[in-house]
Amino acid sequence: ICLFLPHSLGEKMCTRMNDKYKQRHMWKILSQVDTEEKDSGTESCAPDFSTVYAHDLLPANNGEECTKHFLQEVVDILLNYIRRMFDRESKVLDFHYPHQLLDGLEGFSLELSDEPEPLEQILVDCQDTLKYGVKTGHPRFFNQLSTGLDLIGLVGEWLTATANTNMFTYEIAPVFIVMEDILLKKMYTMIGWPVGEADGIFSPGGTVSNLYSLQVARYKYFPEVKNKGMAALPNLVLFTSEHSHYSIKKAAAVLGIGTDNVILVKCNERGKMIPEDLEAKILEAKSKGFVPLYVNATAGTTVYGAFDPLNDIADICEKNKLWMHVDAAWGGGLLMSRKHSVKLEGIERANSVTWNPHKMMGVPLQCSAILVREKGLLQACNQMNAGYLFQTDKQYDISYDTGDKTIQCGRHVDVFKFWLMWKSKGSSGFEQQINRCLELANYFYKTLKNREGFELVFDGEPEHTNVCFWYIPPNLRGIPKGPERSRLLHQVAPRIKARMMEEGTTMVGYQPHGDKVNFFRMVFSNPASKKCDADFLICEIERLGDKL
Amino acid sequence: ICLFLPHSLGEKMCTRMNDKYKQRHMWKILSQVDTEEKDSGTESCAPDFSTVYAHDLLPANNGEECTKHFLQEVVDILLNYIRRMFDRESKVLDFHYPHQLLDGLEGFSLELSDEPEPLEQILVDCQDTLKYGVKTGHPRFFNQLSTGLDLIGLVGEWLTATANTNMFTYEIAPVFIVMEDILLKKMYTMIGWPVGEADGIFSPGGTVSNLYSLQVARYKYFPEVKNKGMAALPNLVLFTSEHSHYSIKKAAAVLGIGTDNVILVKCNERGKMIPEDLEAKILEAKSKGFVPLYVNATAGTTVYGAFDPLNDIADICEKNKLWMHVDAAWGGGLLMSRKHSVKLEGIERANSVTWNPHKMMGVPLQCSAILVREKGLLQACNQMNAGYLFQTDKQYDISYDTGDKTIQCGRHVDVFKFWLMWKSKGSSGFEQQINRCLELANYFYKTLKNREGFELVFDGEPEHTNVCFWYIPPNLRGIPKGPERSRLLHQVAPRIKARMMEEGTTMVGYQPHGDKVNFFRMVFSNPASKKCDADFLICEIERLGDKL
Incomplete structure (x- = not known):
C-alpha cells in the first residue's frame, strides 16, 4: 500500500522574482499544473524572498514557515547541482580568471556591504557560487587525490553542520566522541594493532x-x-x-x-x-x-x-x-x-x-x-589541562574528553560523515569501491601502454590508482630524446591543462618530478568514474594537444 | 499573484517502515488527506527505504528519484531538529553516560559492520545521533563561547559540503579563494590596517x-x-x-x-x-x-x-x-x-x-x-613549493594559490558560510547581533548583583559577555569566608552542573581559576537567547543547588 502524504515542504511561488531567479524556476513554471485551488488547504505559500531577510528565519518569531521554504529552495539548488555534476554532458568547470570574479560576473558580486541582502539574492548567490566553482564530484574530474561526492557522506556533513558542535569534550559532543572512538578502533584493527x-x-x-x-x-x-x-x-x-x-x-x-x-x-x-x-x-x-x-x-x-x-x-x-x-x-x-x-x-x-x-x-x-x-602519548605530549574545558570533577569518565590530546582546541566534527558512510556501505562496500578504482587504473594503464603518442613515466602495472604519463604531440614525435625535446615536452602538459580548464571538459593534474619534465598524473578515487571517462580523458588530451 | 507549483520533492510514504521510522512519520500519517488520486500525476512515490541502499543513490543509474526523496527525508529530520532546538520547551540535551551509548540505546547501535544497512536505518541513525547530542543552538545553551545556529551559516555549510573542494589552489576553488581574500580584506579594515x-x-x-x-x-x-x-x-x-x-x-x-x-x-x-x-x-x-x-x-x-x-x-x-x-x-x-x-x-x-x-x-x-x-611572511615561512600543487606555469595569477601559506596541505572551505552570512545581514546585522548579546550580559550582571545567594567573581560591568559568579546554597551562606567555605563552595558548581546535564534543562560552564574555587562562567553569543533565558538559568541554578 502506498499512502500519499501531502508534502510538508510544498510551496507556492510568488512573483517579484528577478531574472536569474526566474530562470532557475523556469522548469517549475513550465511544469506548472492548475492545482492551486484543490491544494490550498494543505500547502502554504512560500514567502516572497525578495522582501524577506535572514532575520525573518528561525529563531525569529513565526520564522518556521519561512525557514522551511528557504531550506527547501536551497536543497533544490543543491540537488540540481548534484544532478548536473553527475551528468557527463555537463562541464567540470566554467573557468574564469580571478580578476573576472573580482569584477563581478553577470551580477555575481562578491563584495560585502553594510546592509543586508534579501533571501532571494542569497539564493542567487548560492547558485552562482556553484556555477563558477569546480565540480569535484564530476566523473571526469581527476585533478586531486580526493574526488567524488558520496551522498551519504554529504548527508553526514549536513547533519554535522546542523549539530554545530565541537570535539573538545564528551560534554558537548557525546555521540560524536564515541563514534570517533569506534572508528579509530576499526582503523587500528585494519592496521593490525591490538585495539586496546x-x-x-x-x-x-x-x-x-x-x-x-x-x-x-x-x-x-x-x-x-x-x-x-x-x-x-x-x-x-x-x-x-x-x-x-x-x-x-x-x-x-x-x-x-x-x-x-x-x-x-x-x-x-x-x-x-x-x-x-x-x-x-x-x-x-x-x-x-x-x-x-x-x-x-x-x-x-x-x-x-x-x-x-x-x-x-x-x-x-x-x-x-x-x-x-x-x-x-x-x-x-x-x-x-x-x-x-x-x-x-x-x-x-x-x-x-x-x-x-x-x-x-x-x-x-x-x-x-x-x-x-x-596509548597515552598524544595526551601526554599535548595536554595543557585547561580548567575551563577539562574539569576533573565531572560526573562521567573524563577519558572521553579527548580534546586535550590535540594541538587544536576547537575541533571540527569530521567523524560523523565517515561513520554514516561505514554504516551505509559496510566494510564490504568500501572494499568494492576501492577495488573498482584500482581496476580502472589498471585499465587506463593498459590502454595508454598501447596508445600512440603516450609514454608512461615508469612501466609496470599501477600499485595504486596513479598512472603517470606524457602526451607527445605529433610534432614532437620525430625529435630524438634530449634537452630540446625535454624543453618542448615540459610545456605540453601545462598548455593542454590550460585549454582543458578553459573548455571545462575534464581536469587532470600535472607536475615535474625530480629530473622528469612536466607529466600528467592520472588518478582514480571517484566511484562515479568509469572506463568511458578514462577513455574520454585520453581523447581530450589528444584533441587539445594535437597541434602543439 | 501567487502561483501554485507542484513540489518537486513531494513524496508518498510506503509501508514496511520499522517502528521508529513510523513514529517519526506519525505527524504525517495523522495529517494524511485523501489526495492520492488527484496528485498522482505530479507526485512520485518515494522508494521503500527499507530495501534501498546507499548504492542506489546517485551516481547510480536512475538514482535521481531515490536521491531526491532521500535528501528530502534528511532535510525533514534536520528541520524538525532545528525547530525543536529553538523551542524553549525542549531539552538542551538528553544525557547518557559513555557506556550507555556504547551499549546501544533503544536500538541505536554505534557499532560498524561489514554489511551495508538500508537507507531506512541510516535515517533512523541520523535521528538518533541528533537525539542523543547536545543542542548547541538552544537559547539556553550557554556552555561555550560558540553557541547558536545561524540558518544562513548552516546553508553555507550545506553548500560547502556539496561543493566538497579544497582551499589549496585557485584551480579547484576559484570562488572560495576570492571570497577568502575579500573577507580577509574586510577584517584588515575592521582592525585598521592598510588593506594592501x-x-x-x-x-x-x-x-x-x-x-x-x-x-x-x-x-x-x-x-x-x-x-x-x-x-x-x-x-x-x-x-x-x-x-x-x-x-x-x-x-x-x-x-x-x-x-x-x-x-x-x-x-x-x-x-x-x-x-x-x-x-x-x-x-x-x-x-x-x-x-x-x-x-x-x-x-x-x-x-x-x-x-x-x-x-x-x-x-x-x-x-x-x-x-x-x-x-x-x-x-x-x-x-x-x-x-x-x-x-x-x-x-x-x-x-x-x-x-x-x-x-x-x-x-x-x-x-x-x-x-x-x-604581507608575504606567511608564505615565506610556510611555503614548500610542492610541484604537484603549486605549478608555476599556470595560466592564471598564481598568487591566488594561497595553499602554500599554510601549515596544512588540504584545507577545509571555512569562508563560504561566513561570506554568505555577511551578505545576508551586512556589517550592520553583525553589529546589532553583537550589541544585543552585550546588552544581555549587562542585564544578567545587574540581575545577579542584586540577587540573594549569588556572588560575582569580580565586580564591575562586563566588558564582553562573560559574567563569572558563584552560587552560594543556603547551607553555605552562614559559613564565614575561609578554607572550609571554599572547600564546600568548590563542590557546588560541579554538582549543580551534573544535575543540570542529567535534567537537560540548560548548560553553563564552570571552572576554578587561579586562587578562585569553581565558579560559573555565563556567556552570551547566541542571538536566540533572551532575558527570559538568562532568568531561567538563575532560577535553575537555585532550584538545583538549593539543597546542597
Whole structure:
C-alpha cells in the first residue's frame, strides 16, 4: 500500500522574482499544473524572498514557515547541482580568471556591504557560487587525490553542520566522541594493532596528521621538549623518501627541527624508498654526530602512488631504535581491500600511521586520522589541562574528553560523515569501491601502454590508482630524446591543462618530478568514474594537444 | 499573484517502515488527506527505504528519484531538529553516560559492520545521533563561547559540503579563494590596517591561528629557523597573561620553544594584563640572557572576557622590538560594533591578530582567521613549493594559490558560510547581533548583583559577555569566608552542573581559576537567547543547588 502524504515542504511561488531567479524556476513554471485551488488547504505559500531577510528565519518569531521554504529552495539548488555534476554532458568547470570574479560576473558580486541582502539574492548567490566553482564530484574530474561526492557522506556533513558542535569534550559532543572512538578502533584493527593499546585522533588533514607523528615521536624520545624546547635536545634528523609528501618537511619547519634536518632517501624507478640508502644515510648521519629520530615511510606516494617496502624499513627502524611513521594518507584505504591490502604489509610494525578517509575512501573533505600504536602519548605530549574545558570533577569518565590530546582546541566534527558512510556501505562496500578504482587504473594503464603518442613515466602495472604519463604531440614525435625535446615536452602538459580548464571538459593534474619534465598524473578515487571517462580523458588530451 | 507549483520533492510514504521510522512519520500519517488520486500525476512515490541502499543513490543509474526523496527525508529530520532546538520547551540535551551509548540505546547501535544497512536505518541513525547530542543552538545553551545556529551559516555549510573542494589552489576553488581574500580584506579594515599591506589565512580554530602568530613571529626575526631549526636560535622567551588562553603554551610546545619559555604576566582583578609587570618581566628575562620575541595580548579572555590594554602593550613591544600578537578569537567580533570596538583600541598596532568569526559572530564551527600585518611572511615561512600543487606555469595569477601559506596541505572551505552570512545581514546585522548579546550580559550582571545567594567573581560591568559568579546554597551562606567555605563552595558548581546535564534543562560552564574555587562562567553569543533565558538559568541554578 502506498499512502500519499501531502508534502510538508510544498510551496507556492510568488512573483517579484528577478531574472536569474526566474530562470532557475523556469522548469517549475513550465511544469506548472492548475492545482492551486484543490491544494490550498494543505500547502502554504512560500514567502516572497525578495522582501524577506535572514532575520525573518528561525529563531525569529513565526520564522518556521519561512525557514522551511528557504531550506527547501536551497536543497533544490543543491540537488540540481548534484544532478548536473553527475551528468557527463555537463562541464567540470566554467573557468574564469580571478580578476573576472573580482569584477563581478553577470551580477555575481562578491563584495560585502553594510546592509543586508534579501533571501532571494542569497539564493542567487548560492547558485552562482556553484556555477563558477569546480565540480569535484564530476566523473571526469581527476585533478586531486580526493574526488567524488558520496551522498551519504554529504548527508553526514549536513547533519554535522546542523549539530554545530565541537570535539573538545564528551560534554558537548557525546555521540560524536564515541563514534570517533569506534572508528579509530576499526582503523587500528585494519592496521593490525591490538585495539586496546592504540590511540588516535582525527585532524584537519594529512599534513597535520603527519605533523602529529613527528611531534609525538620527538616527545616519546625526548619528553623534556614540551617544557624546555628544542634547545634541550641533541641535533635531531629524520628520514623520508624523495618521493614523499612535502608535509614531512613542513612539519620539521613548524616543529623547530628545520628542513635541513630532513634527509631525503633515494627511490627506485617506481618511486619506492630504497632501504639500503636509508640505512646508509642513517649511518652517515650518526657518524656526523646527528641523532636519527624518525623515518617516514609512504604507503601510496602522491605522484607515483608508490608503496615503500614497509617491512624492510621496519627492520631498519627496529635495529636503530627509530620511530617509524607510515604516511598512508593516500594508500590507507587499500587496507579495506583483501586483494590490495598486501601492499601495506608491515604497517602493523609502524609506531604511527596517517590515514585519510577523505582520499581513497571517498569521505567528504576533511577526514584524516593520526593513529599511534602507544596509548597515552598524544595526551601526554599535548595536554595543557585547561580548567575551563577539562574539569576533573565531572560526573562521567573524563577519558572521553579527548580534546586535550590535540594541538587544536576547537575541533571540527569530521567523524560523523565517515561513520554514516561505514554504516551505509559496510566494510564490504568500501572494499568494492576501492577495488573498482584500482581496476580502472589498471585499465587506463593498459590502454595508454598501447596508445600512440603516450609514454608512461615508469612501466609496470599501477600499485595504486596513479598512472603517470606524457602526451607527445605529433610534432614532437620525430625529435630524438634530449634537452630540446625535454624543453618542448615540459610545456605540453601545462598548455593542454590550460585549454582543458578553459573548455571545462575534464581536469587532470600535472607536475615535474625530480629530473622528469612536466607529466600528467592520472588518478582514480571517484566511484562515479568509469572506463568511458578514462577513455574520454585520453581523447581530450589528444584533441587539445594535437597541434602543439 | 501567487502561483501554485507542484513540489518537486513531494513524496508518498510506503509501508514496511520499522517502528521508529513510523513514529517519526506519525505527524504525517495523522495529517494524511485523501489526495492520492488527484496528485498522482505530479507526485512520485518515494522508494521503500527499507530495501534501498546507499548504492542506489546517485551516481547510480536512475538514482535521481531515490536521491531526491532521500535528501528530502534528511532535510525533514534536520528541520524538525532545528525547530525543536529553538523551542524553549525542549531539552538542551538528553544525557547518557559513555557506556550507555556504547551499549546501544533503544536500538541505536554505534557499532560498524561489514554489511551495508538500508537507507531506512541510516535515517533512523541520523535521528538518533541528533537525539542523543547536545543542542548547541538552544537559547539556553550557554556552555561555550560558540553557541547558536545561524540558518544562513548552516546553508553555507550545506553548500560547502556539496561543493566538497579544497582551499589549496585557485584551480579547484576559484570562488572560495576570492571570497577568502575579500573577507580577509574586510577584517584588515575592521582592525585598521592598510588593506594592501596585510595578509592572512583561515585556519582550523583559534589555537592553530595563535600557533601561526608565534611561528610567523619567530620566522620574522629568525628566518633561519625554517631550515636550521631552533638549534640555530638563541633562547627565546615569550609573554602572555596568566588569564590568556592555553593555546599560547600549546604553540610553544609544538614549535619546540617549550612551555617553560612562556612567561606569564600578572593580571589585575578583572583579568587584564598589567603592563608594568610585562615590562618588568621582559627586563628580567633579558637580564638572564633570554631573548624576548613575542607578546600575546588578549582581547576577550576565555573566562573573564577581559581586554588587555592594547596600547600600553604596543608601547612596550615597540620599545623592546617585540612581535605583538592580539588573540582576539573571542573579542574580535566587537570590532563590528561601533559602540564596543573601543575596547580593542590599539589592535591596529599589532603585528598579528587571531579572530574567530565562529565565536561572537555566530558563524558555524569552524571559522577562524590569522591576520598578519606584514604581507608575504606567511608564505615565506610556510611555503614548500610542492610541484604537484603549486605549478608555476599556470595560466592564471598564481598568487591566488594561497595553499602554500599554510601549515596544512588540504584545507577545509571555512569562508563560504561566513561570506554568505555577511551578505545576508551586512556589517550592520553583525553589529546589532553583537550589541544585543552585550546588552544581555549587562542585564544578567545587574540581575545577579542584586540577587540573594549569588556572588560575582569580580565586580564591575562586563566588558564582553562573560559574567563569572558563584552560587552560594543556603547551607553555605552562614559559613564565614575561609578554607572550609571554599572547600564546600568548590563542590557546588560541579554538582549543580551534573544535575543540570542529567535534567537537560540548560548548560553553563564552570571552572576554578587561579586562587578562585569553581565558579560559573555565563556567556552570551547566541542571538536566540533572551532575558527570559538568562532568568531561567538563575532560577535553575537555585532550584538545583538549593539543597546542597
